[in-house]
Amino acid sequence: MTIDKLDAGARAILTANDRGGYTVPNGQVYPFQWNWDSAFVALGFDTYNRDRAWTEVETLFNAQWDDGFLPHIVFWQDDPGYFPGPSVWATGKTPVTSGITQPPVAATVVRKLWDSAIAASADDAYRLRLESLFDKLIAWHRWFRDYRDPDGRGVVVAMHPWETGRDNSPEWDAPGEPIDISGVGEYTRRDTGHLDAKMRPTKLEYDRYLALVQYGVAQGWDHAKITAGNPFKVADIGMSMILLRANRDLLHLAEYLGRGSEADELRQMIDTAEAGIGWLWDDAKHSWCSRDLLTGRSSGFITSASFLSFYAGLADPAKDAAMLAHLHRIGSKVEYLMPSLDPEDPGFQMIRYWRGPVWAVVNFMIGTGLAEAGFDAEAARVRHDTLALMERNGYYEAYSPVDGSGSGGDDFSWTAAIWLAWSADR
Numbered sequence: 001m002t003i004d005k006l007d008a009g010a011r012a013i014l015t016a017n018d019r020g021g022y023t024v025p026n027g028q029v030y031p032f033q034w035n036w037d038s039a040f041v042a043l044g045f046d047t048y049n050r051d052r053a054w055t056e057v058e059t060l061f062n063a064q065w066d067d068g069f070l071p072h073i074v075f076w077q078d079d080p081g082y083f084p085g086p087s088v089w090a091t092g093k094t095p096v097t098s099g100i101t102q103p104p105v106a107a108t109v110v111r112k113l114w115d116s117a118i119a120a121s122a123d124d125a126y127r128l129r130l131e132s133l134f135d136k137l138i139a140w141h142r143w144f145r146d147y148r149d150p151d152g153r154g155v156v157v158a159m160h161p162w163e164t165g166r167d168n169s170p171e172w173d174a175p176g177e178p179i180d181i182s183g184v185g186e187y188t189r190r191d192t193g194h195l196d197a198k199m200r201p202t203k204l205e206y207d208r209y210l211a212l213v214q215y216g217v218a219q220g221w222d223h224a225k226i227t228a229g230n231p232f233k234v235a236d237i238g239m240s241m242i243l244l245r246a247n248r249d250l251l252h253l254a255e256y257l258g259r260g261s262e263a264d265e266l267r268q269m270i271d272t273a274e275a276g277i278g279w280l281w282d283d284a285k286h287s288w289c290s291r292d293l294l295t296g297r298s299s300g301f302i303t304s305a306s307f308l309s310f311y312a313g314l315a316d317p318a319k320d321a322a323m324l325a326h327l328h329r330i331g332s333k334v335e336y337l338m339p340s341l342d343p344e345d346p347g348f349q350m351i352r353y354w355r356g357p358v359w360a361v362v363n364f365m366i367g368t369g370l371a372e373a374g375f376d377a378e379a380a381r382v383r384h385d386t387l388a389l390m391e392r393n394g395y396y397e398a399y400s401p402v403d404g405s406g407s408g409g410d411d412f413s414w415t416a417a418i419w420l421a422w423s424a425d426r
């Protein structure tokens with residue numbers, strides 16, 4: 001297929017999934033606004049419709065709670081095609097939202113939108129919009145500091161596997177065991193009505209997801225109570241790296257806008273993260289790994305999120321070398337980088353969601369980080385593999401790293417957006 005056709009196809013997906021001010025990830029499987037999906041989608045829009053790109057992020061932040069929390073789903077309108085819907089979350093907010101968040105990529109995206117506005121001499125027209133988003137972004141980042149890092153370690157502690165955006169990664173298996181699923185009751189999943197169950201999380205995983213939602217409901221979605229007593233607390237390597245990166249980008253914007261006291265606050269958050277993130281290094285695995293806050297145990301799993309250390313700007317030569325060695329080893333085992341789980345792990349499954357498949361948005365962050373760190377060959381491989389998957393198979397939710405086949409839903413918004421954003425500098 002020609003590049004023009006690929007571009008047109010990607011734009012057509014964003015148009016089809018546009019619900020007016022926000023974009024659904026996929027009309028069937030995910031019919032609402034998702035947090036980090038929208039941020040990545042904005043990067044796609046920015047390649048041809050700047051105003052619409054900003055609107056995507058602004059609409060998401062219109063659902064921000066007073067305490068700075070930004071929900072992982074906004075139910076702007078109900079849809080029976082998804083479970084658990086608004087009545088299960090029962091957060092009592094308007095608009096109705098879920099009660100957990102998602103990886104904070106938005107500040108990094110807003111910085112990119114802003115840089116692109118400057119490059120097009122459109123900054124005057126967008127300055128007020130930037131100022132308004134800046135206030136909302138920093139409120140969200142403070143919320144992470146106050147409610148997602150109970151021990152003040154400079155990491156991000158997920159209170160739900162869905163919060164990590166990597167729903168069924170094996171990193172959550174052992175920490176999920178103590179979750180009491182006895183009161184979950186009967187329910188009907190919708191995801192397996194749309195897609196092959198082999199590509200989706202298991203029943204046990206879903207029971208745990210729902211038990212944690214019910215726990216949040218029982219706490220009235222009071223984030224302080226959840227932070228204190230949640231039965232699942234995992235320092236997620238992905239969100240920890242993503243927030244560190246996002247704080248650096250927000251600091252850049254604070255300096256640009258002359259926001260001195262906020263800049264100091266952000267420097268403090270960055271210092272805390274840089275000082276504390278070493279706790280997530282697993283010496284036995286020679287890798288960055290998520291760690292259970294409640295037991296202190298490392299997951300020991302090398303996942304695609306482990307490779308976000310470059311994106312976080314950690315620049316630690318010994319650890320970088322170890323991660324590059326993993327990248328080369330994994331790259332010799334699979335056709336397409338970066339599988340969501342190390343293919344040498346016994347639990348690797350090439351089409352099951354976050355236990356093997358390649359996700360374009362994670363690759364985009366990994367590739368960006370590698371390029372910034374000067375690892376050009378590795379950056380080029382990750383980018384090339386990602387774009388090749390889309391050229392060959394279209395814009396799937398994820399892909400098998402072994403044979404490149406599409407996994408999950410097709411016509412996926414954030415995959416199409418990454419095509420537009422990442423192939424644009426060809």
Ligand code: GLC
Nearest residue numbers: 025030034036037165166167
């Ligand atoms: C799945 C993914 C999550 C994504 C959502 C919508 O739950 O794991 O990362 O945000 O789908 O695409």
